[in-house]
Amino acid sequence: MLEPPERRTAPLGLRLLPSLKAALDKAAKDERRPIASYVEIVLTDHLRAKGYLPAASEQQ
Incomplete structure (x- = not known):
């Protein structure tokens, strides 16, 4: 049986250098x-x- 997909529920706050932002x-x-x-894509x-x-192919 397939598991339901994860939902985006975990918040993450961070402070960045203005140049990085x-x-x-x-x-x-x-x-x-x-x-x-x-x-999210980069991470x-x-x-x-x-x-x-x-890997994406291993998740299904």
Whole structure:
């Protein structure tokens, strides 16, 4: 039986250098995404590459 997909319920707040926030904002706009969505994608890709999360093909 398949498990239901996870829901985005875990909040995360952080403080960034203004220069990092500006770069993040520009990168998200270039990808036409909100900052939160862009950060989630970047973190997911990084954590998968490091082996902390399973590959997308392993999740199904």
